Amino acid sequence: MSILRAVPVVTMALVLAGCSAGHGADREPAPGAHPAASAAGPSAGVPVGKRPDRQHAGWRDSDIPVFGPAPAPEKIALPSGGSVPYLLRIPTTQKVAFLTIDDGYLKHPEAPKLIAAARVPVTLFLTTDAIADDPGYFKPMIKAGAVVEAHTITHASLRGRPYTFQKREICGSADRLAGWYQRRPVLFRPPFGNKDATTLQAAHDCGMKAGFMWKETVDKGKVRFQEGKRVRAGDIILMHFRKAFVKDFLGALRAIKKAGLTPALLEDYV
Numbered sequence: 001m002s003i004l005r006a007v008p009v010v011t012m013a014l015v016l017a018g019c020s021a022g023h024g025a026d027r028e029p030a031p032g033a034h035p036a037a038s039a040a041g042p043s044a045g046v047p048v049g050k051r052p053d054r055q056h057a058g059w060r061d062s063d064i065p066v067f068g069p070a071p072a073p074e075k076i077a078l079p080s081g082g083s084v085p086y087l088l089r090i091p092t093t094q095k096v097a098f099l100t101i102d103d104g105y106l107k108h109p110e111a112p113k114l115i116a117a118a119r120v121p122v123t124l125f126l127t128t129d130a131i132a133d134d135p136g137y138f139k140p141m142i143k144a145g146a147v148v149e150a151h152t153i154t155h156a157s158l159r160g161r162p163y164t165f166q167k168r169e170i171c172g173s174a175d176r177l178a179g180w181y182q183r184r185p186v187l188f189r190p191p192f193g194n195k196d197a198t199t200l201q202a203a204h205d206c207g208m209k210a211g212f213m214w215k216e217t218v219d220k221g222k223v224r225f226q227e228g229k230r231v232r233a234g235d236i237i238l239m240h241f242r243k244a245f246v247k248d249f250l251g252a253l254r255a256i257k258k259a260g261l262t263p264a265l266l267e268d269y270v
């Protein structure tokens, strides 16, 4: 068990690179926002034999890294009080990393198939306005083990907004997701990583257990690291439902594989 500590203040550049605005879900990160380190190589973790190797649109089964079983999860200690902790990684030494996929504006036709074929756990932080046109799109992913969590109604930047506004965005999205998917979220990610003390109080009052940032982002197949050149144990990786979904998803899995880690489910640790 680990004691949670306050996460360091993050720079605006880092925040801006992580989550794009509204429907601009394919916006490029700000130039220089991250070190250009990349782990998206073509060779890591390609399985040999065993699995079927069907050709799909833009990927083959054999493109998916194969992982060993994840270790038995160890729940982290959560502080009590009137607000939720805000984490950019899970404090664990277990050889696991956590893949999270945000927003949901763009519904790539291959994403449900790819997630199911990969057989890895993922957490989806979905914005309800982004998915209201087709909430059913995500159901096959849930059936394959993905867990849906809260990412506001309108993808508003919450920092500095009144408590009532923030609470409506968080509680309202959780309620709506519960209606669509028969499970009310317990985790939360503020759009753009923009939050303040009010956000963490509102999240608590909406029944959330923790808020999350990230340690790595993936865009156009490239993994960008906040520090170092590898995914580290406990890291949370952020990608989005974008046009490059296939490349991003495979790039994230390759980076996890290259680091000697196994994807694990965030909800199992919190």
Ligand SMILES: [Zn+2]
Binding pocket: 019, 020, 102, 103, 151, 155, 191, 192
């Ligand atoms: Zn977002």
